[in-house]
Amino acid sequence: MKIATFNINGIKARGPALCDWLDEAQPDVALLQEIKSVDEGFPAEPFEERGYNVATHGQKGFNGVAILSKLPLEDVTRGLPGDAADEQARWIEATVVGEKAAVRLCGLYLPNGNPAPGPKFDYKLAWMNRLKARATALLSAEAPALMAGDYNVIPQDEDAARPEAWREDALARPESRRAFREIVNLGFTEAFRACSQGPGHYTFWDYQAGAWERNNGIRIDHLLLTPQAADLMTDCRIDKDVRAREKPSDHVPVWVELDA
DNA sequence: ATGTCGTAACGTTTACGA
Numbered sequence: 001m002k003i004a005t006f007n008i009n010g011i012k013a014r015g016p017a018l019c020d021w022l023d024e025a026q027p028d029v030a031l032l033q034e035i036k037s038v039d040e041g042f043p044a045e046p047f048e049e050r051g052y053n054v055a056t057h058g059q060k061g062f063n064g065v066a067i068l069s070k071l072p073l074e075d076v077t078r079g080l081p082g083d084a085a086d087e088q089a090r091w092i093e094a095t096v097v098g099e100k101a102a103v104r105l106c107g108l109y110l111p112n113g114n115p116a117p118g119p120k121f122d123y124k125l126a127w128m129n130r131l132k133a134r135a136t137a138l139l140s141a142e143a144p145a146l147m148a149g150d151y152n153v154i155p156q157d158e159d160a161a162r163p164e165a166w167r168e169d170a171l172a173r174p175e176s177r178r179a180f181r182e183i184v185n186l187g188f189t190e191a192f193r194a195c196s197q198g199p200g201h202y203t204f205w206d207y208q209a210g211a212w213e214r215n216n217g218i219r220i221d222h223l224l225l226t227p228q229a230a231d232l233m234t235d236c237r238i239d240k241d242v243r244a245r246e247k248p249s250d251h252v253p254v255w256v257e258l259d260a
Numbered sequence: 261a262t263g264t265c266g267t268a269a270c271g272t273t274t275a276c277g278a
Contacts, residue, residue, distance in 0.1 A: 009278085010266045034278090036267060061267050062277065112278060152278095206278090207264035250265075250278085 031107035035064035082130035104145035113170030
């Protein structure tokens with residue numbers, strides 16, 4: 001079962017690029033972030049034509065997450081628990097049943113948090129605290145599950161081409177890294193780092209200042225696996241080439257293969 | 261030229277968020 005995360009930066013603008021990647025990569029599941037669309041405005045037809053079931057959790061103009069799955073989506077829930085007043089669409093869950101195992105999928109778009117310090121940074125850290133609570137509950141189920149998406153966290157200096165440029169940024173500040181580490185250390189496997197080590201692996205290149213051409217990237221899209229999911233993992237990779245195509249997102253897909 | 265996008269809105273341009 002191939003499961004990918006992809007921040008597409010606007011579903012209305014990314015239709016052709018997303019379809020091209022789906023046709024080529026053939027993921028069973030794609031967890032999408034930044035659809036920037038309400039549910040009613042999500043153009044599901046091209047994906048349904050390709051055999052995907054579609055579940056969305058959108059809002060007007062910003063944020064928004066979705067799941068595309070060739071397997072039926074069961075027990076879909078929307079919104080990260082812990083704050084009924086939070087109206088930002090950043091979390092969606094569903095279960096898919098493979099031939100060998102069922103997998104609980106959590107798609108997330110973690111707040112950017114800039115400028116830091118400030119209320120947006122406070123919101124980011126509060127959201128990560130809620131994420132930690134949900135992560136703890138997921139682990140207690142002792143079953144295959146993953147939390148994947150745009151974490152907006154650069155875990156370590158080796159995950160940025162120019163770490164000194166991010167030192168004061170909400171994506172790399174010690175508070176953000178600490179909160180991310182606390183969640184991982186509950187018992188998750190960070191899928192990409194379980195398969196590849198060392199610097200030079202990125203999932204985002206800014207549109208500005210020739211970041212792609214200079215390979216000035218950062219690694220902020222992650223898949224966290226419960227132990228039961230990690231036991232099923234056979235591969236994890238970044239589809240870097242997607243960034244060089246026509247009208248690309250500023251992020252590229254990251255995927256895991258599970259023997260599920 | 262202060263290096264780019266995507267989206268929304270009383271739009272032929274500006275604001276915002278990233």
